[in-house]
Amino acid sequence: MGVPLQLNTVSDPATPAFLTKESLDVREGEVLFVNSIMHLHKYVKESRGSLKAVLQAIKKLGPTLVTVVEQDANHNGPFFLGRFLESLHYYSAIFDSLEASLPRSSPQRMKIERGHFGEEIRNIVAFEGSERIERHERADQWRRQLGRAGFQVVGMKSMSQARMMLSVYGCDGYSLACEKGCLLLGWKGKPIMLASAWQVAKASSS
Template structure:
């Protein structure tokens, strides 16, 4: 179950000096020492000892680097996020608009172009997004077998990189492929239009009867939950598939009410299949320190996987870590209330939410498992990546840490 969040912010108390100083003189590696300082800084913040926390974060900021090893780069991003949290407190009463508040917890390199570019790099240099797309696509292919017209409702389409492989698979499996219509949703209408144009050209090259409908939705879960059904054109002869890859967590707020309303709304559309992919982490904990520790463990595994599989001088890795992961880490660590959007939950929470919203788990096929294994073997041939099948769903992680889950529902 999801925990309720408290909107209460810790009050800064300059006269509070009852907490111990950060530990010194560790008989361990410099990386472990810096990591412990990072945790100590988070503990000081949770104890409202903000002056001491600022001294520690200042030390961390000057001694860590985005160009070192994985531990150094991780500490750099987390110390930066802690600094943003501390600075946000300092300027909180001077904020004059919600847009200013939002920018205070964003990454400096946060223009739409750099974010989109870093997402494409993430898709290339790590297997996690491609694994999610490939597995969701196979679940959709299995569900639409034999249908003459399909409609895919895709939430948070972005550049639409998930769909060319699906189109190619559809074109190759039948001499008379079905009509395909994708309703792509997002917050930027121009991006959606460009995505639709690219997909349309690709579909034409395959000889597919394809149509893309861009649908701009507000960055507001209640808007999506209450107004979505009237915004979607559903045709009686179409088989509907709904794709929620790394999307549902964005609808979470203080509780799961909004996401349940959303799921019940799409349940009423009677889809043949609903695909869900999410990060396997609890970054939605209401207590800051527990959320921080969970995020630190999760992104340690992500950074270590990049360290082991991507060249040290890779500009793509730098973009992924500084822009994409940096944006996520800053939001998890520095933001509170409505500003906090990266509210990832573990698979068992999504199972409870999906079932209570009227959905049943559909086992992913053995062929989907073979495809996922082939993806790892051909493109990411590191023994560190671990693929598991549990509860009829797939989980991909690094070493002993599970990082992503993909499941199918109806």
């Protein structure tokens, strides 16, 4: 199509001081898209100031679209027992979906279970304060946080395409739903992932 594209990968952690047009080499007249995949929850601190600062920095970049993919779970409670029980139910669904999708001998599955989800569970239940960075939240909470930061949700219009992609896995346990502009992925009735798209609200872009 003759449209030049440039991809800038932001390393972790992405501080508000780094999220500037100068640091990211955003040039005048360019159209900017921000894609955050399972990243923003790491800024959900107990005071919420860190996430607010990151979202404000993203808004100042003037992006045309911001896409957010996060785990749809409540792992940010202040009490251990609540987080433990929520993690138990959530990751039971996750591991059950892996059992149905990948054979037990799959190196890919073992890497995901031990290296990724295993470390997440450990951080959620065994750490506190600033050391606890796996602070996943539910879709409603993400809508509130992004709305307060000056973003408005853009309705998802690709349900049929998403369902077609999901059918490729040949597994009946997954479900898709669109709720208040968010695309929700579930496993046997349990929400596990959410995807949403956002624009800077007109009232806050000035």
